Every structure is written in structure tokens, then in C-alpha cells.
Amino acid sequence: MSIWVREKKFYTTFLWLTLIIGLQNLISLGVNLSDNVMLGGYSQTALSGAALANQIQFLLHMMVMGACEGLVILGARFWGGKKLEGLRKAAGVGMVLALGLSITLGAVVFVFPHEVLSLFTDDAAVIAEGAQYLVIIxxxxxxxxxxxTILALLRSVETVRIGFLVSLSTLCINVLLNYALIYGNLGFPELGISGSAYATLTARVVECGIVIWYLVKYDRKTGMKLSGFFTIDKPMFRQYLAIGYPILLSNSIWGLAMAAQTAVLGHMGEAAIAANSIANTIFQLVTVIIYASASATAVCIGKTIGEGGPGKVKAYAKTLQMLYLLLGLLTGLLLFMIKDFVIEWYSISGEARSLALQFMTILSITVIGTAYQMPALTGIVRSGGDTKFVLYNDFIFMWLVVLPASALGAFVFELSPAAVFICLKSDQILKCFVAVVKVNRFRWIRAFES
Known part of the structure; x- marks a missing residue:
């Protein structure tokens, strides 16, 4: 049996979703890149402070995306089965969960900014800069x-273009305000790292307004009213948690693990913090298509199961794995080729520059593993219904293998930052062996009431 699906509609749907979601992610990351580059040109300490504060933003991102992924998986199946009432009920649960998480985390970091940042580093100057940023952002x-949450609802019914337009508006606003407020241009005061935080906050408010306006005025697929986001249906809440809690917990564990990784490097000095921030920002920028492919997979697989096509699901999964590997090879090559060019954007020390180049070289290799295992597990396996497996897999690799080995390397054996970085990213290759077995056994195809 051929590994390549011959249905043109499969490729056009998958590639269209991947392209649009990828462009949206690219522009969204452009907001972070704008902060990263402009603060990197302002001062290395400001860059490091914002990098640590943004670890909290990343944790929030992972938790909110966990709630949203549950919505996409359920929503795509309801959409495939033409059951829009279930779709709307799922959206209400997703919104309440996402808001609860964001309010809780925001309150903690607003009240205890210095205490939270001290978990990542003991550099007082970096903590002071980061705290200024955190209490605003x-x-x-x-x-x-x-x-x-609204974008996840729309994505589950294959409406993805609005996400691209929203992200574009956010980028334009953020870049303009960063230019004005960080350096004091266009008649504005020079606010440094606080200016960057105000710029991002303003952009987030505007993008939220645009999405709400689109849902109310132009959405014709979901029939969702704003009041519906605050109505909890108890049976749907239980169903949502059954599907979504492993995703939410897995994403939260992953977000905490990334914060722990930053803490390991953060205690190796300011240069390591800055280099890690630069390398990971560029990495995220060039891997937008990889992460978009996972989101597109969730919609394609979820919708196909909702339509009642398990035979098609198996064929799609085989083809998708080959597409993931191709994307990984291309992304790794791109990252390796541009690393020397992008490092010139930053005004940093020689040590930080050298470390950033080493980190990007390592990432250009491990990204091949990321490109395969991440969409295979979070896209295929999760959307197929086996949401607990990724939770167990991430916990074992990150908390029982990667972090202990990295901490020993950094604090006991006193390895170089590059060697520690290799330890931190080793799971991206190791998980591939698990993914290839898990996906191709096809025991992840599970049904639930819809």
C-alpha cells in the first residue's frame, strides 16, 4: 500500500490550513521578534529581563493553547458531523477555562514579580528590568x-484567514510603538523595557477587539453569540475535560519545563540568557510551518473522524509523517543558513554572540526531530482521541530525563552552556522513536459521543 494519499482535496486542505496558520504564527512571532531585536539593540540587560518575563507569557500561552486545543479537537468533530450546538457549547467551556487560567496567572505575577523572576536567575539587574516589563505585560x-479562544473556535470550522489579518495588525502596532516608546522616538518619552511592554499590551487589546468584531459581524458558520461564551453546559464540561484535561495538563507541564530550562541556563550567566533568548526566538520564527502543520493536522484528522472515515484517517496519517520529515529537513537547512546573518541584528557581548551561534547550530539539527514527533503526537495522536499519551510521554522525557540530566551537567559536572543546551534539546530526537511506533500502530483512533 502506498504511503502517499492520492486525494487532491486532502493536500489542498492540509497545505492551505498549514500555510494560513503558519503565516498567522509567523506574524504573531514577529511581535516577539520585534521586542527581542529592539530591546537587544537597546541593552543586553533589558533583553535578558524581557526574555525571563516572557517565560511567564510562554507558560500562559501553553495553558491557554491547551484549553484551545481541546476546543479544536471537539469542534472539528462537531463541524464534521454538522452538530453546531455541540460546537457552541464546547466554545463556552473553552472560554471559561482560558479566562480562569489567564486571570490567575496574571494576578500572581502582578503581586509577586520579583519573586517569580528570581526563580530564573539571581542577577539583580536582570530581575529589576524584567519586573518592570512583567507588571505591565x-x-x-x-x-x-x-x-x-475565538480563533480556535473559528479554526475548528476551517475559518483561518482572520487569524492572519489579526496577527498582521498586531505586528504593525507593536513595531511602531516599540520604535516610539523604547527609544523615545516620534515625540514619545524613552521608556526602555517598559515601553516594549506597553507596546505589546496595546497590540493585544486591539487584536482582541478585531476578533470580537469579526465574530459578531462576519461569522456565518458557528452561529456563536458572545453570551454563549459564558454559559456552561455541565454535560459538555465533563466531555470537554475528558478530552481536554490531558492536553491542558501536558501543555502546562511543557510550559513549566521550558521555564525550568531557562532557569538552568539563567544560572549560567547573563550571556547564556541572552543567547538562549535569541536562538529560541529565531528558532520559533523559522519553525512556524512545523507548528502550523500540527494545528492543520488536528483539524483534518478530527473532521475526518467526525465524518466517519477511520480508513481514510490511517492513510492520511502515513502521508502526513512523510510531509513532516520533509518540512524538518527544509527548516533545519534554513536555520543553519541564516544564523550568521540574524546575529548581526543584536548589540550583545562577544560571549553571548558565540553562544547564540552554537545554540542555533544545535537547533538546526534537533529541529528535524521536532518536525516529525511534535505534529505526529500532538496533531495525529491527540486529534485521534488518545489525549493522555502525549501527557505521559512529555512528563517522562522532560521531567525524568532531560531536566535531571541538564541540571547535573550544569551544576554538578559544570559542562559548557552548549553541552547543557544539547541535553536540554535531546528529547526532540528521542521522542521520534516513540512517535513512529505509536502512530503506526493506529490504536489512537478513538470515538467519543458527539
Missing amino acids: CWSYVFFAVTN
Whole structure:
């Protein structure tokens, strides 16, 4: 049996969703890149402070996306089965969960900014800069949650173009305000790292307004009213948790693990913090298609199961795995080729520059593993109904293998930052062996009442 599906509609749907979601992710990351580059040109300490504060934003991102992924999986099946009432009920549950998480985390970091940042580093200057950023940016968490829940609802019914337009508006606003407020241009005061935080907060408020306006005025697929986001259907809440809690828990564990990784490198000095921030920002920028492919997979697989096509699901899964590997090879090559060019954007020390180049070289290899295992597990396996497996897999690799080995390397054996970085990213290759077995046994195809 051929590994390549011959249905043109499969490729056009998957590639269209991947392209549009990828462009949306690219522009969204452009917001972070704008902060990263402009603060990197302002001062290395400001860059490091914002990098640590943004680890909290990343944790929020992972938790909110966990709630949203549950919505996409359920929503795509309801959409495939033409059961829109279930879709709307799922959206209400997703919104309440996302808002609850964002409000809780925002309150904690607003009240205890210095204490939270001290978990990542003991550098007082970096903590002071990061705290200025954090107490402002935490007000954007609620707007971020609302925006992404609505976008997840729309994505589950294959409406993805609005996400691209929203992200584009956010990028333009953020870049302009960063230019004005960080450096004091266009008649504005020079606010440094605080200016960057105000710029991002303003952009998040605007994008939230645009998404709500689109849903109310132009959405014709979901029939969702704003009041529906605050109505909890108890049977749907139980069903949502049954599908979504492993995703939410897995994403939260992953977000905490990324924060722990930053803490390991953070205690190796300011240069390591800055280098890690640069390398990971560029990595995220060039891997937008990989992460978009996982989101597109969730919609395609979920909808196909909702339509009642398990035979098609198996064929799609085989083809998708080959597409993932191709994307990984291309992404790794791109990252390796541009690393020397992008490092010139930053005004950093020689040590930080050298470490950033080493980190990007390592990532250009491990990204091949990321490109395969991440969409295979979070896209195929999760959307097929086996949402617990990724939770167990991530917990074992990250908390029982990667973090202990990295901590030993950094603090006991006193390895170089590059060697520790290799330990931190080793799971991206190791998980591939698990993914290839799990996906091709096809025991992840599970039904639930819809």
C-alpha cells in the first residue's frame, strides 16, 4: 500500500490550513521578534529581563493553547458531523477555562514579580528590568485568552484567514510603538523595557477587539453569540475535560519545563540568557510551518473522524509523517543558513554572540526531530482521541530525563552552556522513536459521543 494519499482535496486542505496558520504564527512571532531585536539593540540587560518575563507569557500561552486545543479537537468533530450546538457549547467551556487560567496567572505575577523572576536567575539587574516589563505585560493575559479562544473556535470550522489579518495588525502596532516608546522616538518619552511592554499590551487589546468584531459581524458558520461564551453546559464540561484535561495538563507541564530550562541556563550567566533568548526566538520564527502543520493536522484528522472515515484517517496519517520529515529537513537547512546573518541584528557581548551561534547550530539539527514527533503526537495522536499519551510521554522525557540530566551537567559536572543546551534539546530526537511506533500502530483512533 502506498504511503502517499492520492486525494487532491486532502493536500489542498492540509497545505492551505498549514500555510494560513503558519503565516498567522509567523506574524504573531514577529511581535516577539520585534521586542527581542529592539530591546537587544537597546541593552543586553533589558533583553535578558524581557526574555525571563516572557517565560511567564510562554507558560500562559501553553495553558491557554491547551484549553484551545481541546476546543479544536471537539469542534472539528462537531463541524464534521454538522452538530453546531455541540460546537457552541464546547466554545463556552473553552472560554471559561482560558479566562480562569489567564486571570490567575496574571494576578500572581502582578503581586509577586520579583519573586517569580528570581526563580530564573539571581542577577539583580536582570530581575529589576524584567519586573518592570512583567507588571505591565500581565494585563494583556486576559485579552490574549479571549483572542485565542475565538480563533480556535473559528479554526475548528476551517475559518483561518482572520487569524492572519489579526496577527498582521498586531505586528504593525507593536513595531511602531516599540520604535516610539523604547527609544523615545516620534515625540514619545524613552521608556526602555517598559515601553516594549506597553507596546505589546496595546497590540493585544486591539487584536482582541478585531476578533470580537469579526465574530459578531462576519461569522456565518458557528452561529456563536458572545453570551454563549459564558454559559456552561455541565454535560459538555465533563466531555470537554475528558478530552481536554490531558492536553491542558501536558501543555502546562511543557510550559513549566521550558521555564525550568531557562532557569538552568539563567544560572549560567547573563550571556547564556541572552543567547538562549535569541536562538529560541529565531528558532520559533523559522519553525512556524512545523507548528502550523500540527494545528492543520488536528483539524483534518478530527473532521475526518467526525465524518466517519477511520480508513481514510490511517492513510492520511502515513502521508502526513512523510510531509513532516520533509518540512524538518527544509527548516533545519534554513536555520543553519541564516544564523550568521540574524546575529548581526543584536548589540550583545562577544560571549553571548558565540553562544547564540552554537545554540542555533544545535537547533538546526534537533529541529528535524521536532518536525516529525511534535505534529505526529500532538496533531495525529491527540486529534485521534488518545489525549493522555502525549501527557505521559512529555512528563517522562522532560521531567525524568532531560531536566535531571541538564541540571547535573550544569551544576554538578559544570559542562559548557552548549553541552547543557544539547541535553536540554535531546528529547526532540528521542521522542521520534516513540512517535513512529505509536502512530503506526493506529490504536489512537478513538470515538467519543458527539
